[in-house]
Amino acid sequence: MLFASSEPLSAADLADAVGQGAALPRLLEELQRQYASRGVNLVRRGDRWAFRTADDLAFILRREESESRPLSRAALETLSIIAYHQPATRAEIEDVRGVATGKGTLDILMEAGWIRMRGRRRSPGRPVTYGTTDAFLDHFGLENLADLPGLEDLKGSGLLSSNIPASLQIPLPLTAVQQREEDPLDPDDDGQDKE
Structure with missing residues (x-):
């Protein structure tokens, strides 16, 4: 079923074919391990499974793809x-x-x-x-939304500048020591650190 389907299949779709009592999660993980070093890999996309071309071979198939218009x-x-x-x-x-x-x-x-x-x-x-x-x-080759790149990943790849304009910077809360330095006339401050 996984080889024949062009769309990822859910565990429920696969369970109907494998039969009751089969340890489907274990079987899927075993298949994933077996195909990890091959030309196609079993990948998880959300709660669905599909065979996809291995990343190291994807460039070969991209030559054959029809050129599509990029998004605005x-x-x-x-x-x-x-x-x-x-x-x-x-x-x-x-x-x-x-x-x-x-x-x-x-x-x-x-x-x-x-x-x-x-x-x-x-x-x-x-x-x-x-x-x-x-x-x-x-x-986009993501297993789930948690795989989306974070702010540091985007900066590291050069997609975001590390210099954030002052108008967009969010002020961080001051620590007690920084706050005393900012407001030296605090009447409750006896000059001693209270930690």
Whole structure:
């Protein structure tokens, strides 16, 4: 089933084929180990499993892929905001981006299968919330959302500058010693560290 399916399969789909009483998680882990050094690997995408070309051979197949149009900057920003802040409403996306988000941008991402409507927020107006899909995880080679790169990873890869503009820096809370240095006329300060 895993070889024949073009889409990742859930454990429930596989359990129907293997039969009752099979230790499916153990079987999947064993298959994953057996195929780890081969041309195809068994990978987990969310709660689903699929065979995918090994990373070290993927460049060979990329030659044969049809060239697709890259996403616009607005679509990339919107997808990033949804991935890191989901579930997110359109207003929240616009708040982070600082500009209005066109409906077409969300439509493109939904058509690609990378985001979907997750429900409605329990707030005035009941806005629709958006979140990523298993197809998003599959396309970007992520097992789950925790695998998204963090701030330090993005800085280390050169995608983010380490020099954050002063207008975007978030002030950190002062320690007791720093606060005394900032406010030397504190009437409760007897000059001794209280730790």
